[in-house]
Amino acid sequence: MELSKNYEPQAIEQKWYEYWNNKGYFNSVPDERPAYTIVIPPPNVTGVLHMGHALNNTVQDILLRRAKMQGFNTCWVPGTDHASIATEAKVVNMLKEKGIDKNDLSRDEFLKYAYEWKDKYGGIILQQLKKLGCSLDWNRVNFTMDDAYYKAVIRVFVELYNKGNIYRGVKMINWDPQALTALSDEEVLHKETNSKLTYVQYKIDSEKEEYITIATVRPETILGDTAICVHPDDERYAHLKEKFCFVPLINRRIPIIFDDYIDMAFGTGALKVTPAHDINDYNLGQKHQLEVVDTLNPNGTLSEAAQLYIGEDRFTVRKKIVEDLKASGNFVKQEDYTNQVGVSERTGAVIEPRLSMQWWCDMENMAKPALDAVMDGEIDFYPSKFKNLYRHWMGNIKDWCISRQLWWGQRIPAWYDKKGNIYVAETEAEAIEKYKLQNPNSNIDELRQEEDVLDTWFSSWLWPLQVFGWNEDADNKELDYYYPTQTLVTGPDIIFFWVARMVMAGYEFKGKKPFEQVYFTGIIRDKQGRKMSKQLGNSPDLLQLIEDYGADIVRFSVMISSPAGSDILYDEAFLDQGRNFSNKIWNALKLIKMWEGRLDADKTDDNQSQFAIDWMQARINEARQHIEGLFADFKLSEALKVTYSLIWDDFCSWYLEWVKPALNEPMNQKVYEQTLDIFEDLLQLLNPFMPFLTEEIFHLLREQASDLIVRQLPEVKANNDTALQHGQLLQQMITAIRDARNKNQLKPKDVISLFIDSDNDTFYKSAGNILQRQVNADKLEQTKEAVAGTMAMVVQTEKVYIQSHAEVNVEAQRDKMAEELKYLQGFLISVDKKLSNEKFVANAKPEVLANERKKQEDALAKIKTLEESLSLMEN
RNA sequence: GGAGGCAUAGCUCAGCUGGUUCAGAGCAUCUGCCUUACAAGCAGAGGGUCCGCGGUUCGAAUCCGUGUGCCUCCA
Numbered sequence: 011m012e013l014s015k016n017y018e019p020q021a022i023e024q025k026w027y028e029y030w031n032n033k034g035y036f037n038s039v040p041d042e043r044p045a046y047t048i049v050i051p052p053p054n055v056t057g058v059l060h061m062g063h064a065l066n067n068t069v070q071d072i073l074l075r076r077a078k079m080q081g082f083n084t085c086w087v088p089g090t091d092h093a094s095i096a097t098e099a100k101v102v103n104m105l106k107e108k109g110i111d112k113n114d115l116s117r118d119e120f121l122k123y124a125y126e127w128k129d130k131y132g133g134i135i136l137q138q139l140k141k142l143g144c145s146l147d148w149n150r151v152n153f154t155m156d157d158a159y160y161k162a163v164i165r166v167f168v169e170l171y172n173k174g175n176i177y178r179g180v181k182m183i184n185w186d187p188q189a190l191t192a193l194s195d196e197e198v199l200h201k202e203t204n205s206k207l208t209y210v211q212y213k214i215d216s217e218k219e220e221y222i223t224i225a226t227v228r229p230e231t232i233l234g235d236t237a238i239c240v241h242p243d244d245e246r247y248a249h250l251k252e253k254f255c256f257v258p259l260i261n262r263r264i265p266i267i268f269d270d271y272i273d274m275a276f277g278t279g280a281l282k283v284t285p286a287h288d289i290n291d292y293n294l295g296q297k298h299q300l301e302v303v304d305t306l307n308p309n310g311t312l313s314e315a316a317q318l319y320i321g322e323d324r325f326t327v328r329k330k331i332v333e334d335l336k337a338s339g340n341f342v343k344q345e346d347y348t349n350q351v352g353v354s355e356r357t358g359a360v361i362e363p364r365l366s367m368q369w370w371c372d373m374e375n376m377a378k379p380a381l382d383a384v385m386d387g388e389i390d391f392y393p394s395k396f397k398n399l400y401r402h403w404m405g406n407i408k409d410w411c412i413s414r415q416l417w418w419g420q421r422i423p424a425w426y427d428k429k430g431n432i433y434v435a436e437t438e439a440e441a442i443e444k445y446k447l448q449n450p451n452s453n454i455d456e457l458r459q460e461e462d463v464l465d466t467w468f469s470s471w472l473w474p475l476q477v478f479g480w481n482e483d484a485d486n487k488e489l490d491y492y493y494p495t496q497t498l499v500t501g502p503d504i505i506f507f508w509v510a511r512m513v514m515a516g517y518e519f520k521g522k523k524p525f526e527q528v529y530f531t532g533i534i535r536d537k538q539g540r541k542m543s544k545q546l547g548n549s550p551d552l553l554q555l556i557e558d559y560g561a562d563i564v565r566f567s568v569m570i571s572s573p574a575g576s577d578i579l580y581d582e583a584f585l586d587q588g589r590n591f592s593n594k595i596w597n598a599l600k601l602i603k604m605w606e607g608r609l610d611a612d613k614t615d616d617n618q619s620q621f622a623i624d625w626m627q628a629r630i631n632e633a634r635q636h637i638e639g640l641f642a643d644f645k646l647s648e649a650l651k652v653t654y655s656l657i658w659d660d661f662c663s664w665y666l667e668w669v670k671p672a673l674n675e676p677m678n679q680k681v682y683e684q685t686l687d688i689f690e691d692l693l694q695l696l697n698p699f700m701p702f703l704t705e706e707i708f709h710l711l712r713e714q715a716s717d718l719i720v721r722q723l724p725e726v727k728a729n730n731d732t733a734l735q736h737g738q739l740l741q742q743m744i745t746a747i748r749d750a751r752n753k754n755q756l757k758p759k760d761v762i763s764l765f766i767d768s769d770n771d772t773f774y775k776s777a778g779n780i781l782q783r784q785v786n787a788d789k790l791e792q793t794k795e796a797v798a799g800t801m802a803m804v805v806q807t808e809k810v811y812i813q814s815h816a817e818v819n820v821e822a823q824r825d826k827m828a829e830e831l832k833y834l835q836g837f838l839i840s841v842d843k844k845l846s847n848e849k850f851v852a853n854a855k856p857e858v859l860a861n862e863r864k865k866q867e868d869a870l871a872k873i874k875t876l877e878e879s880l881s882l883m884e885n
Numbered sequence: 886g887g888a889g890g891c892a893u894a895g896c897u898c899a900g901c902u903g904g905u906u907c908a909g910a911g912c913a914u915c916u917g918c919c920u921u922a923c924a925a926g927c928a929g930a931g932g933g934u935c936c937g938c939g940g941u942u943c944g945a946a947u948c949c950g951u952g953u954g955c956c957u958c959c960a
């Protein structure tokens with residue numbers, strides 16, 4: 011078989027994904043094995059794969075594939091959420107292009123279009139996840155607007171309403187004038203903005219020509235002012251008690267009120283109060299029973315109540331009114347000012363605080379168990395620093411605004427009679443029944459249903475429950491088996507939107523947590539540290555990257571750079587590292603394949619390959635232990651690094667060189683077989699990270715009875731310390747001798763001779779041959795004395811003399827040894843100091859103490875060796 | 886204004902419950918190599934007052950306080 015020069019991912023990835031999927035490796039049905047379940051954080055149905063998804067889903071896939079190798083029955087549930095605002099916006103745009111105005115459509119007509127759009131374009135992202143290699147169970151795709159799911163959401167609404175947790179009321183909400191809907195606090199982003207602070211004077215209602223000056227960044231709201239507020243202790247305004255003033259331009263007479271809410275130092279110390287358009291003003295208004303004048307229409311233009319500029323946009327009016335205030339003599343001055351402006355997460359429109367009738371969910375009762383679960387470690391957060399954030403939010407939880415003025419979503423199951431009484435029920439028929447019960451004399455058979463739909467998160471908080479059919483049967487077999495799920499993997503940016511609410515829903519509706527632990531990935535930023543976003547266009551095209559480099563390398567590049575919970579600066583250089591790595595493995599395969607043709611079962615092991623095999627196996631075992639611990643702490647990036655180094659450094663750089671037969675020599679059959687075993691073990695460790703490449707090579711190595719994806723990991727054994735130590739000694743000697751060769755300008759072809767003064771006979775019997783080959787030495791002799799005219803050095807406690815044609819600089823050698831000796835003596839003193847310190851000996855843990863004693867011994871031995879060598883050189 | 890986080894090699898970051906086999910990785914830099922897989926490679930090397938200052942301790946990159954500088958979230 012001819013192998014290509016470099017690894018070529020394109021040809022093989024598609025093949026393996028289909029193969030695995032067809033074999034049913036991704037599918038799960040409950041059985042006697044323990045379950046390992048992950049529910050995907052449902053991507054937005056309008057979404058396309060971006061960097062954040064790549065990281066997030068790679069992590070999930072790694073966890074799942076590893077769990078599969080550990081004997082778990084793994085189940086990863088795919089799906090999407092309906093993303094009411096984003097999807098509705100897409101559909102409205104699509105209709106606009108067709109020349110259709112949403113307002114001309116009935117609700118049902120619109121929804122028909124919306125479902126058509128969803129069927130045609132929605133969920134592309136799920137196909138893209140296949141390209142990434144995600145081992146999702148495609149028999150279990152869910153969508154938050156599926157019939158069954160829809161019913162579950164409605165049921166939850168009704169139940170919470172009946173418990174008194176859901177109510178309808180007028181409050182200040184975040185209004186998106188573009189999407190024409192309310193948003194929850196979590197859907198508003200705060201952006202630093204350069205604004206103008208405008209100073210305006212209001213005429214006092216008195217005989218004298220007096221004014222009071224306020225400062226505002228929103229002069230257009232002046233028309234909605236219903237009071238001026240100052241601090242009770244502010245002497246500047248004490249004389250204005252009980253007084254009134256006039257709103258400029260419209261001359262509304264408004265009171266001057268006093269409240270210690272005011273910051274005397276800000277602006278002029280006088281605040282204009284606009285209860286309809288600011289949350290703090292609203293609260294003030296409530297307290298002082300102020301009139302509320304709503305001067306804005308839903309689309310952000312001024313309403314009739316404003317009296318002026320009716321129908322004009324708020325931002326146009328902001329400029330216009332300043333000119334008019336100048337004309338009227340109320341304008342004082344304007345200065346630059348930086349403030350935080352809220353914008354809609356979805357549409358980017360500037361949010362308008364607005365008084366509005368909405369549906370609310372009281373979270374307080376649900377928050378308590380959810381907070382405790384995380385604080386008590388019932389649910390673990392990785393990294394745990396996010397517990398603080400969670401506690402802070404849960405401890406100050408506010409009522410959740412769950413209604414949205416949209417059509418795409420679960421329509422709120424509330425019906426109104428003519429008088430406006432509310433009947434909440436799962437169906438209209440039930441609502442009518444309720445109505446009749448309360449109004450026995452009325453024979454109305456029609457009620458008006460609430461127009462609003464529910465917040466998308468009000469459906470996704472049921473995700474871990476409903477994907478297993480909770481609503482149909484809360485005690486069904488699937489739910490029993492898969493719930494609580496194992497690990498939720500998500501970004502910290504939706505800790506409130508989603509994670510916290512899922513925890514609440516889990517306890518509220520099932521009485522059980524939804525997952526054992528939450529792993530928060532970092533947020534991916536570009537090289538300059540900016541968040542990747544569509545607006546900035548700084549997110550690389552994932553599908554193109556996969557096309558160019560292959561999924562394994564994309565996975566590698568995002569994982570190698572992403573410690574748990576820390577933000578990562580993504581640099582395409584990581585792709586090069588990944589590509590180089592896959593080539594390295596590919597070339598190791600090529601090397602081994604070259605041996606396949608010249609196997610010899612009778613060949614004696616004069617290469618001393620057994621030494622290499624024992625060492626490599628010990629290293630793999632050691633690395634397995636290490637990796638196991640790292641996975642337990644969700645340090646996946648570290649685990650990948652350990653695997654990377656095990657393969658590149660230990661296997662390719664050391665092991666393969668050690669067992670490599672001489673040019674054109676046959677390869678010992680047994681050594682060859684064991685090398686394949688070792689290679690397979692390494693491929694298995696790497697498989698969760700780079701599934702395609704490893705599966706491909708696994709099958710190229712030799713005929714396999716099964717597939718790597720389902721191969722089970724062995725139990726980790728006790729470490730073979732002797733093999734590890736001997737291997738390390740051999741490496742150190744090789745490196746030291748090569749360094750000496752380099753420093754003395756010996757060419758690789760220049761042959762040297764080695765003389766070694768050591769008590770370690772067994773080591774040289776088992777590895778001396780390897781040592782010779784690795785440093786190009788024609789002979790290795792034991793000696794008990796210094797060899798004249800050689801380069802001398804000490805490795806651990808081995809005295810090494812290198813004989814070559816190079817001229818020997820005794821001076822330099824002596825200096826180097828003396829320097830080393832000096833360092834070791836200093837080192838020994840510090841160790842001795844510790845050991846002679848009573849407090850240390852009394853307080854330190856036994857292992858620490860033992861370690862110090864060992865350090866002392868080693869240092870002493872090495873010092874002795876160095877001193878001997880030095881004194882020999884004197885002679 | 887409130888809360889949280891971060892500061893370690895030129896760059897991007899690891900360093901868990903304090904203990905010189907622990908100051909490390911990748912990239913970048915330097916030197917030498919077309920050596921029987923791999924120049925996208927091989928063999929080596931150099932490089933850090935672990936942000937400043939105090940404290941706790943036998944011992945601090947690690948714990949505490951404080952200052953400075955960045956970042957995120959919330960109002």
